[in-house]
Amino acid sequence: LMSxxxxxxxxxxxxxxxxxxxxxxxxxxxxxxxxxxxxxxxTQDNLYTLSQGTRNxxxxxxxxxNLRYYVTHDSEALPQELQSxxxxxxxxxxxxxxxxxxxxxxxxxxxxxxxxxxAANQAGIQGAELQGGSxxxxxxxxxxxxxxxxxxxxxxxxxxKTLEYDLARxxxxxxxxxxxxxxxxxxxxxxxxxxxxxxxxxxxxxxxxWHFFEAIQKDFEVRTLPLSTDAIDSEISTLIVAHPxxxxxxxxxxxxxxxxxxxxxx
Numbered sequence: 001l002m003s004x005x006x007x008x009x010x011x012x013x014x015x016x017x018x019x020x021x022x023x024x025x026x027x028x029x030x031x032x033x034x035x036x037x038x039x040x041x042x043t044q045d046n047l048y049t050l051s052q053g054t055r056n057x058x059x060x061x062x063x064x065x066n067l068r069y070y071v072t073h074d075s076e077a078l079p080q081e082l083q084s085x086x087x088x089x090x091x092x093x094x095x096x097x098x099x100x101x102x103x104x105x106x107x108x109x110x111x112x113x114x115x116x117x118x119a120a121n122q123a124g125i126q127g128a129e130l131q132g133g134s135x136x137x138x139x140x141x142x143x144x145x146x147x148x149x150x151x152x153x154x155x156x157x158x159x160x161k162t163l164e165y166d167l168a169r170x171x172x173x174x175x176x177x178x179x180x181x182x183x184x185x186x187x188x189x190x191x192x193x194x195x196x197x198x199x200x201x202x203x204x205x206x207x208x209x210w211h212f213f214e215a216i217q218k219d220f221e222v223r224t225l226p227l228s229t230d231a232i233d234s235e236i237s238t239l240i241v242a243h244p245x246x247x248x249x250x251x252x253x254x255x256x257x258x259x260x261x262x263x264x265x266x
Contacts (some may be wrong), residue, residue, distance in 0.1 A: 050095055054168040061102040065171055067093055068142040070120040073109040077135040085157045086139060092163060093141075096171075110138045126153040141167070148174040169219065181235050182216060185225040185251065186242035227251050232258040240266045 050058075071086055072078055078086065090107070097105045110117035110127070117138075120127070125140035141152040150170040155163060184190060193207030216222060223236060230250040232239060239258060241247075259265055 050099060050164065051168075054096075054164055055099055057168050057172055058096060058100040058103060061100050061171075061175060063145055063175060064102050064104055065100075065175060066142075066144045067096065067103060067105045067167075068108060068123070068144070069093055069105065070108045070110050070116065070123070070125045070138045070140050070142070072111075072135075072137040072139070074111075074135075077130070077137055079130070081157060082137070082139065085160065088160065089139070089141075089155060089163065092167070096167060112136070123149075124151040124153055128154055141170075143167070143170040143174055145171075145174040150174050173219070179219065179221045180237055181223060181233075182220040183223050183225050183232060183236040183239040184213070184242065185227060185229060185239060185244070185247075185255075187227050187246060188243055190242060191222070191224050229254055232263065234261065234263075236263065238264045238266065 069090065071089075093105050097103045108116040108119065110120040110125070117127075120138055120140065123140075123142040125138060125142065127136040127138050129136050138154075139156070140154050143150045143152075150173050152166055152170065155166075159166065189207050190210045190213045192209035192213075213222065223233070225232070225239075227244055227247040228251060230248075230253075232254050236258070239255065241255065244251075255265060
């Protein structure tokens with residue numbers, strides 16, 4: 001009987017020791033990961049593995065880019081959903097910083113009536129008021145290079161899948177000297193139509209530009225070309241040809257020459 005009791009006690013002791021060792025290992029792993037910022041991207045869509053396009057932008061930097069993250073630190077003020085998202089945003093910013101020595105990251109806590117709150121407001125970072133007006137919280141990013149700035153006023157969980165794109169686009173915007181030039185060859189009124197007397201008589205305004213056109217204008221200088229164009233300016237690095245039903249042979253030849261010269265066509 002004594003032998004059985006001793007074995008039972010040994011089994012319990014070993015089990016307790018095993019749990020204790022496992023606990024210590026978990027604590028050590030978390031401590032080390034926190035110290036060296038190791039993080040495996042286990043999200044379904046690899047949300048925090050930077051795309052090749054983003055890496056190209058960051059690796060091509062030759063001037064410092066400052067990322068200033070204005071975020072409320074008070075965990076009691078932040079809703080639970082936003083607390084988790086804030087950690088994800090900070091992780092992504094750290095990934096940007098790790099990709100280039102020219103990316104400088106600094107974090108601010110815009111508490112009420114503080115210098116950080118004043119700096120956030122001057123930068124165009126918007127505070128969001130919680131329901132009931134109990135608190136104003138911040139979660140915005142300022143991107144700056146030399147004298148150029150871009151701002152993401154408030155990044156919400158709904159922007160999670162586009163946040164990397166928004167950040168990369170903002171960095172590209174502040175580091176480039178001028179917008180790349182894109183050509184748009186079409187007879188469609190993609191850039192919007194002109195007002196004519198008939199439209200004025202009918203009380204109608206000009207045809208608005210397509211959303212597609214307005215979107216690319218944010219990042220590129222867009223030059224529109226008719227389908228009868230006989231030459232394409234060498235400054236146009238990419239040409240978009242839309243619905244070329246009535247294109248002339250001269251325009252086809254011009255496109256061919258543009259491609260032969262290293263131009264790109266969509």
